[in-house]
Amino acid sequence: MSDKAHHMRSLTLTYFLMAFVSLGCKENFNFDQQFSPNFTYSDFSFSVGDNVSIVPIAPDGVINSINSCTISPALPSGLAIDNKTCVISGIPSSPIDTATYTVTAKNKAGSVNATVSLTAYQFKGIRSGSFGDADASMPFDINPDYTTATPATFKDTYYGMTVQPDGKLLVVGSTARAYDSGPLDGFIARLTTDGSLDTSFNASGKYIYNGTWGFRDFIFDAKVHDNKIYAFGASRSTTSAADSRGMILRLNMDGTLDTTWGSSGTASIFTTANTAFILKGEVLADGKLVVMGYAIVATVRSYFVAKFNADGTLDTTFASSGSFLYPSEYTTSEGDLIIDSSGKILISVHAGILTDYKTTVIRLTSSGAVDTTWGTSGVYTLTLGTLNYPRNFVLQDDVFLVGGQHKVGTEWFSYLLKLDSAGVPVTSWGVAGILDLSVDPAFTGMALRSTAVYSNQIICAGNIGSNFKLFSLDLRTGAIINSFGTNGFFTGNTATPDMRLSEITIDSSNKVIWGAGIASTSSANTLMHAVKLE
Numbered sequence: 439m440s441d442k443a444h445h446m447r448s449l450t451l452t453y454f455l456m457a458f459v460s461l462g463c464k465e466n467f468n469f470d471q472q473f474s475p476n477f478t479y480s481d482f483s484f485s486v487g488d489n490v491s492i493v494p495i496a497p498d499g500v501i502n503s504i505n506s507c508t509i510s511p512a513l514p515s516g517l518a519i520d521n522k523t524c525v526i527s528g529i530p531s532s533p534i535d536t537a538t539y540t541v542t543a544k545n546k547a548g549s550v551n552a553t554v555s556l557t558a559y560q561f562k563g564i565r566s567g568s569f570g571d572a573d574a575s576m577p578f579d580i581n582p583d584y585t586t587a588t589p590a591t592f593k594d595t596y597y598g599m600t601v602q603p604d605g606k607l608l609v610v611g612s613t614a615r616a617y618d619s620g621p622l623d624g625f626i627a628r629l630t631t632d633g634s635l636d637t638s639f640n641a642s643g644k645y646i647y648n649g650t651w652g653f654r655d656f657i658f659d660a661k662v663h664d665n666k667i668y669a670f671g672a673s674r675s676t677t678s679a680a681d682s683r684g685m686i687l688r689l690n691m692d693g694t695l696d697t698t699w700g701s702s703g704t705a706s707i708f709t710t711a712n713t714a715f716i717l718k719g720e721v722l723a724d725g726k727l728v729v730m731g732y733a734i735v736a737t738v739r740s741y742f743v744a745k746f747n748a749d750g751t752l753d754t755t756f757a758s759s760g761s762f763l764y765p766s767e768y769t770t771s772e773g774d775l776i777i778d779s780s781g782k783i784l785i786s787v788h789a790g791i792l793t794d795y796k797t798t799v800i801r802l803t804s805s806g807a808v809d810t811t812w813g814t815s816g817v818y819t820l821t822l823g824t825l826n827y828p829r830n831f832v833l834q835d836d837v838f839l840v841g842g843q844h845k846v847g848t849e850w851f852s853y854l855l856k857l858d859s860a861g862v863p864v865t866s867w868g869v870a871g872i873l874d875l876s877v878d879p880a881f882t883g884m885a886l887r888s889t890a891v892y893s894n895q896i897i898c899a900g901n902i903g904s905n906f907k908l909f910s911l912d913l914r915t916g917a918i919i920n921s922f923g924t925n926g927f928f929t930g931n932t933a934t935p936d937m938r939l940s941e942i943t944i945d946s947s948n949k950v951i952w953g954a955g956i957a958s959t960s961s962a963n964t965l966m967h968a969v970k971l972e
Contacts, residue, residue, distance in 0.1 A: 477504075477524070477543065478552055495526040497541070497552065505545045513539065514558070526554070534558035559948055561895055561910055563923030566949050566972035597658045601945045605631045610657040610669060613646070623648050624655035624671050628693065633970070640693030647687060649673035649704075655685075656715070658771065663721035665691055666699075670719035670729055673706075683709045684716035684731055686746065700750025707744055707752065707761065708733045714742075718775040726753060728777065730785045732769035740765045741773060741787045743802060757806025764800060767791045772842075776833050778859075782809055784833075786840050789819075796820055797842055801861060813861030820844075820855055822872060832891045837864065839913075841889040841898065851876030852886035852900060854916070866915075873916040880918075880926070888942045890950070895919065897950050899942045908942070908950070908971065928971060948972075 624647040628639035635643030695703035708714035714733035725748030745756035797820035808816035863871020910922035
């Protein structure tokens with residue numbers, strides 16, 4: 439073959455290869471359109487007012503390209519689907535009962551359908567299911583049936599409750615052996631999901647704690663961790679509060695004391711000639727416990743935060759020999775504790791002198807040192823009126839919400855304080871970070887006692903006179919949600935006088951559970967009443 443012919447053949451082959459490569463690139467670019475698209479969705483639940491465009495609802499595991507998308511039925515007002523990516527976003531303007539939508543994606547090769555279930559939840563403030571009775575209450579008595587009681591009635595006090603992972607409800611408090619003046623025992627009771635006593639719990643529905651000191655025992659809080667129940671409280675040896683020790687109990691899930699933990703199932707703090715009450719506790723992921731309360735240590739009255747090891751011994755590496763002390767001339771049982779997403783410890787307390795105490799929020803590092811980067815040198819103090827009671831403390835996306843009461847003249851009013859993650863008031867909330875409910879006549883005389891947060895809703899509970907009321911606020915604006923209950927309020931047990939709220943919580947099925955105790959006369963039993971709302 440001549441050199442010229444060889445050159446022409448090589449040139450022809452080169453052009454052929456270039457064309458092949460070019461064609462191959464083109465075919466590779468459109469290769470996924472030779473097959474229909476394929477993808478799925480995960481079901482998605484959110485609250486009315488959630489800005490779901492921040493976290494769009496995107497299809498999972500998309501295979502092959504998508505040219506267009508449609509959805510059926512039409513999305514509710516405020517939501518939209520991108521017709522090129524099948525991403526759903528927006529802000530729902532009204533509740534969506536759980537509904538299934540079919541998304542159809544197409545390309546040149548064909549189409550495929552995928553379903554997504556959406557729920558936009560907003561609490562309605564109406565009773566849910568069969569929990570409780572017709573008066574929104576399921577009364578039960580923690581009466582331990584001591585035969586020495588005089589008169590033969592008992593007085594129970596309810597301090598708190600928590601929902602177990604299985605939906606059952608733990609209720610804690612104290613029960614009297616004789617009305618009012620006699621000894622008290624701490625108790626932990628468990629309710630089934632219908633509100634009745636769970637008799638599988640310690641064979642009776644309740645665990646009664648008669649402490650080693652034994653005269654008066656209290657359980658103020660409980661938490662569930664790693665299939666164990668932790669209860670936080672105090673034990674008193676005499677009628678005098680000046681002789682008490684902070685106590686922790688660990689129970690098995692069947693309601694029996696876990697004698698393998700601590701000292702035969704218990705742990706204590708400030709045991710030598712001191713007053714000490716553990717009011718709240720949290721269990722960390724490693725099994726260590728962080729607790730808060732108040733005590734008199736070396737004659738100085740203080741709030742304290744302490745840490746215990748997973749085996750129930752005091753963690754002496756925390757703060758100073760295991761506890762941080764915040765001196766205050768005036769202390770009460772109304773404080774609260776929370777651990778934020780970075781592991782920092784926050785407490786809200788009354789602090790100051792008896793005639794002028796303030797809502798005080800303190801942040802500590804995980805090692806028990808004051809976090810001086812937060813608030814003002816680690817502390818935020820609310821000066822609203824002359825006296826302030828912080829009733830509870832909640833956290834949502836590292837934004838802190840403190841609910842409580844303050845006094846102006848002779849009148850008490852409720853308030854909500856909102857702090858950002860740096861301990862600075864959120865100025866867009868109320869007035870300079872404070873939502874003063876006394877400005878609304880609907881809240882006249884309201885004693886705010888408990889709050890819980892679900893997404894962008896705040897569920898609040900309190901007393902007006904002798905009746906309890908629950909209401910809902912928008913977390914972002916503080917505006918009352920008028921669609922909740924009747925004109926924004928759920929009022930319960932109007933036939934039962936002197937209702938007092940203990941706590942509210944939200945369970946895994948997005949239902950509000952409220953619990954309270956009442957005593958209709960000085961000699962009557964105090965009964966637990968509970969209601970579940972949707």
